[in-house]
Amino acid sequence: MSNTVRENHFDVVIAGGGAAGIGLAASLRSRDESLKIAIIEPSDHHFYQPSWTLVGGGAFNVKSSKRLTKTVIPHGVTWLQDAIINFNPEANNLILKQGKTVAYEFLAVATGIKTDWDAIPGLKETIGKNGVTSNYSYEYAPYTWELVRNLKSGVALFTQPPLPFKCPGAPQKAMYLSCFEWEKQGRLKNIKIELNNAGSTLFAVADFVPALMDYVKRYNATLNFNCNLISINGEKKTANFEVKDGEGKISQIEKSFDMLHVVPPQSPQECLKNSPISNAGGWVDVNQSTLQHLKYCNIFALGDCCSSPNSKTVAAARKQIVVVAENLLAVRVNKPMPLNYDGYGSCPLTVERGKIVLAEFGFGGKIIPTFPWLINPLKATKLAWILKKNILPWLYWNAMLKGKEWLARPSGN
Structure with a gap:
């Protein structure tokens, strides 16, 4: 050889x-x-x-x-x-x-998984300007915060594509954090908020939905299900959606926006x-x-x-x-x-700055909480926020990528 x-x-x-x-x-x-x-x-x-x-x-x-x-x-x-x-x-x-x-x-x-910025016509040409942003990018996530800080009134649209995509809770997390800031600044009443979701439910594991709905109501956000973003005109600030009704009939609708947070489709x-x-x-x-x-x-x-x-x-x-x-x-x-x-997965659902619903679940939607005695998995808690913001990044760089496997063994093994 x-x-x-x-x-x-x-x-x-x-x-x-x-x-x-x-x-x-x-x-x-x-x-x-x-x-x-x-x-x-x-x-x-x-x-x-x-x-x-x-x-x-x-x-x-x-x-x-x-x-x-x-x-x-x-x-x-x-x-x-x-x-x-x-x-x-x-x-x-x-x-x-x-x-x-x-x-x-x-x-x-x-x-x-591949983040496909070309899958939605008009997205690649306008992302990062014209009020169009995405937290699915190192480059554009800061622009989300810039838009949130500067928006005084108008229409804010948040989109969610069909599965699969990374972190299924991320589209609504972007909405909740934006709404919290607008609420804090006294602007929430002047902003129309929509989550346009290609799926049929707010979150796949039904046990976590009641806690999330409390925030949807608090922020007066509109939930549009079976509503999928298909194209964007950045200069005109319009977005086109494909909408499926209860009978399965599909139509298209154009919506104007002042801010548009997009989750791009993803594929192998x-x-x-x-x-x-x-x-x-x-x-x-x-x-x-x-x-x-x-x-x-x-x-x-x-x-x-x-x-x-x-x-x-x-x-x-x-x-x-x-x-x-x-x-x-x-x-x-x-x-x-x-x-x-x-089947364990975790989605820390950031519902406001300072509180998170720590959704941990496995195959079949089984709830698998890591700290059930410390963090209520069905409620928004401050402890979950501290875990997400301060502890998990450190664990990522210093444990997960270093071969240290604290609490990483699957349950039942």
């Missing part, structure tokens, strides 16, 4: 250097330092994306959410700064954009679409409990790219990391996989 072949062959290749990929690399290294691990990630920077909702609400410095990728790659792990263009599971290798072939014994896919990464490791939808086809691929036993997937029907959140990835690390290492030595993922 040539030196080049040896250099490009790894015990574990991790496709993607986001939260799930970096966290898994650190987790594996903490269990076995002898592993030869590579992370494939093209981006120069790594982001703590859950903070961007707080940035849009004026409660977090956006610069604190960004670090150089090279500073978060775990010690002893090889970083291949490139993009994947093709998976070849039959040969246990993959092809990179720059032409390199990388071989593996085991593959963990953590490529995340291009390298996974039509890939031999993905299902028809483009998601890596795994067993939702073990996170092992349904066809290739030496492939696992975690984070937003996998087919498991959990909520796509960093909190879900944090639990999945432990499952994949232990199951992968067990399979590697021909032992039974010891852990099952319970």
